Amino acid sequence: MKDWRCELRSRYALNAIGLFAVTTLVVTSAALGPAGTNKSLAINVLPAMLWLILLFAAAAGLPRAFVHEEESHTAIALRLASPPSALFVGKLVFGVTLLLAIEALIAPLYLAVMSLEVSSPGLLVVALVSGGYGLAAGSVLIAALASQARGKSTLFSVLAFPVLMPLLLLAIELTRNAVAGDVAGPALPQLLLYDGSVTIAGLMLFPAVWNP
Amino acid sequence: MTRTISLGLRAALWLVMSLCIWGAFFYAWSDPAFIGQSSRILFFHVPMAWTSFVAYFAAAIWSARYLWGGRQMRHDRAAAAAVECGVLFGVLATITGSLWARIEWGAFWNWDPRQTSIVVVLLFYGAYLALRSAMADAEIRARISSVYALIALVVTPFFYFIVPRITDSLHPQPVINADRKIDVDPRMFHVLIASALTYTVLFIWIHNLRTRTQSLVDAREDDPS
Amino acid sequence: MELGGLGWIFAVNLIIWTGLFVFLLRIERRIAGLEAGGKGR
Numbered sequence: 001m002k003d004w005r006c007e008l009r010s011r012y013a014l015n016a017i018g019l020f021a022v023t024t025l026v027v028t029s030a031a032l033g034p035a036g037t038n039k040s041l042a043i044n045v046l047p048a049m050l051w052l053i054l055l056f057a058a059a060a061g062l063p064r065a066f067v068h069e070e071e072s073h074t075a076i077a078l079r080l081a082s083p084p085s086a087l088f089v090g091k092l093v094f095g096v097t098l099l100l101a102i103e104a105l106i107a108p109l110y111l112a113v114m115s116l117e118v119s120s121p122g123l124l125v126v127a128l129v130s131g132g133y134g135l136a137a138g139s140v141l142i143a144a145l146a147s148q149a150r151g152k153s154t155l156f157s158v159l160a161f162p163v164l165m166p167l168l169l170l171a172i173e174l175t176r177n178a179v180a181g182d183v184a185g186p187a188l189p190q191l192l193l194y195d196g197s198v199t200i201a202g203l204m205l206f207p208a209v210w211n212p
Numbered sequence: 213m214t215r216t217i218s219l220g221l222r223a224a225l226w227l228v229m230s231l232c233i234w235g236a237f238f239y240a241w242s243d244p245a246f247i248g249q250s251s252r253i254l255f256f257h258v259p260m261a262w263t264s265f266v267a268y269f270a271a272a273i274w275s276a277r278y279l280w281g282g283r284q285m286r287h288d289r290a291a292a293a294a295v296e297c298g299v300l301f302g303v304l305a306t307i308t309g310s311l312w313a314r315i316e317w318g319a320f321w322n323w324d325p326r327q328t329s330i331v332v333v334l335l336f337y338g339a340y341l342a343l344r345s346a347m348a349d350a351e352i353r354a355r356i357s358s359v360y361a362l363i364a365l366v367v368t369p370f371f372y373f374i375v376p377r378i379t380d381s382l383h384p385q386p387v388i389n390a391d392r393k394i395d396v397d398p399r400m401f402h403v404l405i406a407s408a409l410t411y412t413v414l415f416i417w418i419h420n421l422r423t424r425t426q427s428l429v430d431a432r433e434d435d436p437s
Numbered sequence: 438m439e440l441g442g443l444g445w446i447f448a449v450n451l452i453i454w455t456g457l458f459v460f461l462l463r464i465e466r467r468i469a470g471l472e473a474g475g476k477g478r
Binding site for chain 1: 339
């Protein structure tokens, strides 16, 4: 029952934020041209742009996960049906899947239109997966908070920015290392630390958000 | 009797803070590594940053007590007041830091990692205050903002400990280094410690006043007679 | 006293701090009055 509803919603969400991400990508690409051929731009600017596109996509898509529940009044049924930690895990899996799907769509396209050559593709995949996970986990947690302040949808970006900022800085650093062909460096364990602590914080705090 | 004691405590605070100010200019000497007398701002800037850190931490503790300690509104009021004090001292630390940066680095603002960190932490607590004002129901507001204040415990350490280290910072080393060695002149250290303690006491006082005001406001809203 | 010298800056700091202190004392007295059931202003 829950799986089926999730499926339906994720297809709607995937279409919408996929398209949104592609639009952002087209704008960036049109503005910058094949910037990857310029070595300094490729290392200093393009990784940051990639993560900004992903941040926009996450901010456009993930808050819907909870706002939808509140609007359609399924929240009360969900409160009765499942323990909050299970619900958080469900939302987290949904968010991470959605974001990884977006990354699978956007990242190859981005490399292609920017003519960006990545020296260590393996590290780029690691950066995308660990950064995407943290981006989704942080967004889902903040979305749960923002959904409680009804009718104030702009609040999400205000709340999410400071929370996601360290993640973005670390993910950009790691992507930069991947493009330049450096070793992963301390950014990788720090990124994993962020992922882990946000997950644990979510599991501990979500019951307080969800249960009156 | 208690009134005499409380007045005495306040008079003592006035005296000690005045002594700290005197010490900052006449007891401690100016560090010759910095331009002119500019190192003396240390005795104001560092305690402010320290106090804002204490305030944020106190806010997290009160938030946790609200969530798991019986959901008492007074804990939520205390948490909110602590965040307000933290933002106040944080803004003052930012301003004093930027004045010093103008003298030492030549520009008020140059996105040194420490400057980035303090701004993002301020944005975090600015968002906390925005979140509070977005919710009308007191119970929901207390619950949701407590959670947000606790998320800070996960996120802000990245700014205090990690971000200043991934990019090169021109900011002087923290006074007590990683190897726990006190790396300043003893006289500077005396004034700094005294000043930090006094600022903390000042924070407790302001926080107490703010909490009491808010509970008066809340009581009036509950019973508008 | 030399304008902008250490003594001058010390005096300004002391005046600011004393002003803040008196301000806080007055607020506290008013809060205490309201808490005791007074009308306040």
